[in-house]
Amino acid sequence: MSTRGVTITVNGEARSIECDPRTSLLDALREHLHLTGTKKGCNQGACGACTVLVDGRRINACLTLAFMHDGAEVTTIEGLATGDALHPLQAAFIDCDGLQCGFCTPGQIVSGVACINEGHASSAAEIQAWMSGNICRCGAYPGIIAAISQAAGRS
Amino acid sequence: MFPFSLEKVRTEDEALRAAAAGGRFLAGGTTLIDLMREEIEQPRHLVDINALPLAEIRAEGSDLLIGALARMADVAGHPETLRLHPLIAESLLEGASPQLRNAASIGGNLLQRVRCPYFRMRDAACNKRMPGTGCSAIGGLNAGHAILGTSEHCVATHPSDLAVALVALDATLRVRGPEGERSFPVEDLFRLPGETPHLEHTLMPGELIVEVRVPDGPPARKARYLKVRDRASYEFALVSTAVVLDIQDDRILSARIAAGGVGTRPWRMRASEAALIGKAPVREAFSAAAELAVRGARPLSGNHYKVDLLRRTIVRALEMAGDMA
Numbered sequence: 001m002s003t004r005g006v007t008i009t010v011n012g013e014a015r016s017i018e019c020d021p022r023t024s025l026l027d028a029l030r031e032h033l034h035l036t037g038t039k040k041g042c043n044q045g046a047c048g049a050c051t052v053l054v055d056g057r058r059i060n061a062c063l064t065l066a067f068m069h070d071g072a073e074v075t076t077i078e079g080l081a082t083g084d085a086l087h088p089l090q091a092a093f094i095d096c097d098g099l100q101c102g103f104c105t106p107g108q109i110v111s112g113v114a115c116i117n118e119g120h121a122s123s124a125a126e127i128q129a130w131m132s133g134n135i136c137r138c139g140a141y142p143g144i145i146a147a148i149s150q151a152a153g154r155s
Numbered sequence: 156m157f158p159f160s161l162e163k164v165r166t167e168d169e170a171l172r173a174a175a176a177g178g179r180f181l182a183g184g185t186t187l188i189d190l191m192r193e194e195i196e197q198p199r200h201l202v203d204i205n206a207l208p209l210a211e212i213r214a215e216g217s218d219l220l221i222g223a224l225a226r227m228a229d230v231a232g233h234p235e236t237l238r239l240h241p242l243i244a245e246s247l248l249e250g251a252s253p254q255l256r257n258a259a260s261i262g263g264n265l266l267q268r269v270r271c272p273y274f275r276m277r278d279a280a281c282n283k284r285m286p287g288t289g290c291s292a293i294g295g296l297n298a299g300h301a302i303l304g305t306s307e308h309c310v311a312t313h314p315s316d317l318a319v320a321l322v323a324l325d326a327t328l329r330v331r332g333p334e335g336e337r338s339f340p341v342e343d344l345f346r347l348p349g350e351t352p353h354l355e356h357t358l359m360p361g362e363l364i365v366e367v368r369v370p371d372g373p374p375a376r377k378a379r380y381l382k383v384r385d386r387a388s389y390e391f392a393l394v395s396t397a398v399v400l401d402i403q404d405d406r407i408l409s410a411r412i413a414a415g416g417v418g419t420r421p422w423r424m425r426a427s428e429a430a431l432i433g434k435a436p437v438r439e440a441f442s443a444a445a446e447l448a449v450r451g452a453r454p455l456s457g458n459h460y461k462v463d464l465l466r467r468t469i470v471r472a473l474e475m476a477g478d479m480a
Binding site: 059060111 | 156159160161183184188189191193228251252257258387389
């Protein structure tokens with residue numbers, strides 16, 4: 001199988017990889033770039049654990065192939081904090097106890113950042129609807145909604 | 156996932172040449188990549204069409220034109236969609252998740268494959284996946300399946316919300332292929348399963364969806380989409396209904412009704428529509444029309460509830476549209 005060169009700017013840094021065309025954006029991040037913050041949950045677009053921002057828009061990294069994003073800018077959970085300073089939504093997840101096991105949390109936070117940026121975080125009901133692509137098996141939803149509300153109020 | 160070769164194209168002509176050579180178009184990928192990973196889809200050659208200039212959304216008079224590569228989220232939020240056909244935004248936002256709506260294209264939304272669990276279960280019989288093997292849903296778990304347009308070979312519903320709205324709005328598709336360009340109603344894109352459920356749409360080999368045209372913006376403003384489902388968001392329809400009403404002086408001049416979740420294709424309810432013409436927009440008229448919609452319904456072992464739910468969903472959607480200023 002021939003490989004293909006792909007260059008993606010990940011969290012502000014241009015990264016080039018050689019990969020099989022079948023490589024998902026998720027596997028490119030995790031297996032090639034060793035950015036394992038983005039999680040592989042269902043691997044079929046149902047759970048949202050793999051949510052990343054591509055050119056500022058949240059998508060499921062498992063349902064897209066790396067080669068489709070040659071030249072794109074990708075933001076993962078690793079790219080949200082500034083040095084040791086957490087992103088406001090990361091801090092809010094801690095404040096509001098927005099997690100239990102933590103597996104879905106990177107996807108929740110990246111998706112939540114987009115939810116706020118899109119202007120879809122003005123009420124609990126709106127957050128519920130616009131965060132429905134992120135499933136939490138532990139059922140930490142009240143804390144997740146509180147965290148997004150808190151961060152949206154500050155931004 | 157089986158190996159494939161890959162080509163990125165920049166123009167429609169390049170795309171058509173690649174498809175004529177046997178390539179399979181890749182747009183948002185949210186259906187295709189998922190099914191390739193499951194090895195239900197096994198394309199040998201992928202043609203990435205995302206660089207084609209087909210993502211524009213614009214008005215032409217009172218018609219709304221949507222490029223086939225426009226993403227669901229962009230169409231749903233576009234000012235011309237909201238001005239001319241808010242029904243389309245409503246149907247789009249009732250579908251999928253924000254992440255999927257950012258990725259999935261309009262052309263791909265219309266061509267998405269069914270969500271019947273047996274279609275994805277490679278150790279189960281499925282005439283759509285493997286013709287001649289039988290239909291596991293007919294004697295299986297079929298609470299989510301169709302009651303209209305079914306055959307003894309397939310009972311899967313078409314999953315698109317957008318398609319229901321487009322069928323109600325008499326939208327047309329413009330496609331390009333080896334034989335040139337043609338336009339036809341969105342409704343005619345979808346085939347009934349009959350004896351050939353593996354054939355789902357009427358595109359010719361190598362044809363590319365270029366654009367969707369939704370006619371007559373302003374008269375269609377009394378239009379609503381109602382979706383009933385197991386959870387409030389990010390779930391496929393049990394029953395959905397798109398209605399478009401033109402009411403003047405308390406009389407219904409025209410009515411268009413389409414339903415999702417109940418048919419093997421988006422289902423236009425023409426008998427119900429005809430029954431509403433000239434009537435006052437009140438519940439008695441809506442109920443009588445809804446009764447006509449379920450004539451000919453053939454429920455399966457697990458989905459009798461859909462007959463009554465379809466009636467009620469139509470009545471409620473008509474009331475919601477009728478209440479609009």
